[in-house]
Amino acid sequence: MIHNGLKELIGAYSDELTKLRRKLHREPEVSWEEFKTTQFICEYLDGLGIPFKRTEPTGVIAEIAGGKPGKTVALRGDMDALQVEELNKDLPYASLENGKMHACGHDAHTAMLLIAAKALNEIKEELPGNVRLLFQPAEEVAEGAKMMVEQGAMEGVDNVFGIHIWSQMPTHKVSCTPGPSFASADIFKVTFKGKGGHGAMPHDCIDAAIVASSFVMNVQSVVSRTIDAQQPAVLTIGKMMVGTRFNIIAENAVIEGTVRCFDPETRDHIEKQLENYAEKTASIYGAGAKVEYIRGSQAVINEEYSANLVQKVASEAFGEDFLYNENPTMGAEDFSFYLDKAPGSFALVGSGNPEKDTEWAHHHGKFNIDEDALSTGAELYAQYAWAYLNV
Secondary structure, eight states: OOOHHHHHHHHHTHHHHHHHHHHHHHSOOBTTOOHHHHHHHHHHHHHHTOOEEEOSSSOEEEEEEOSEEEEEEEEEEEOOBBSOOOOOTTOTTOOSSTTOBOOSSHHHHHHHHHHHHHHHHHTGGGOEEEEEEEEEOOTTTTOHHHHHHHTTTTTTOSEEEEEEEEEEEETTOEEOOSEEEEEEEEEEEEEEEOBOEETTOGGGSBOHHHHHHHHHHHHTHHHHHHSOTTSOEEEEEEEEEEOSSTTEEOSEEEEEEEEEESOHHHHHHHHHHHHHHHHHHHHHHTOEEEEEEEEOOOOEEEOHHHHHHHHHHHHHHHOGGGBOOOOOEEEEOTTHHHHTTSOEEEEEEEEEOGGGTOOOOTTSTTOOOOTTHHHHHHHHHHHHHHHHHTO
């Protein structure tokens, strides 16, 4: 199942892999602004002779045509950075863009996929099928995968595979279990309308601050008291804007938050209950309520066959001690939009190493990766494609 030539090639390209990742890390671009990154990927693929097309406004779809007929497997790597200030100022490859950095590892994903593509292209005459390469923008705003699908990324694809570098797992470890992996992620906004007035005369007013506070304190019972305890869910209020001055009764209050879960029915239930709680709370005080609920990415559910294949590939390529069982996360990933079109799986590759200070949480200004994990990720991409096309 494992192609030894791919292992040797990726080993030979390890220095280039690190250089690619560092270049991308120095030059971060946030969602929908990945123009230089897109151009760099196109130039790199062009140098390899791999045909590609740009997606709009950013992103690249490429394809390695095998020398033999067969299926098509897609490999996805995202490439957008975050609006986070890099705190690793002493790194020789620290971000050159103020207020922007690759604080989630997408620079690593892009570099790993480029090197996997280079290795697969070297053995393309042996491939019984095709390898689609998806260099995706805007994962951080949960919009890029949907756009890529709309522009043809999954046409003719039989299976799709993605990787995320994971600082909470030890370096080199690989986790990909059947079933839930990443949660769905939705955004909600609740606006309460009261009646403002002087702080000394609350009896003439409807205090939006009281209404909003009551909602915040009670809405958690949607999860704790109306959902099956066997169905994980998180409802978080992240932002609350109310009032204008210390002695004025607030007329308006705006609350924003997020909902995370794995089960579609639970997702539907929470959406309905948010509206119900908002309306009922407002009515108690004589206020008005408006709820906006925006569905973001869906839950990433690893298909059983694909996830088991990842485990088999990782075990044969690196050894059984590389396998790891990371619990599902309530974090989100728009990889789910690809899974709507074809079966597949999403793996985590550990990059946490306390000796190298790479255990910081994703999206933190001190986030960094143990670059020894890069070759593991690049080879996992390539070996999975080879294995899938040969089974």
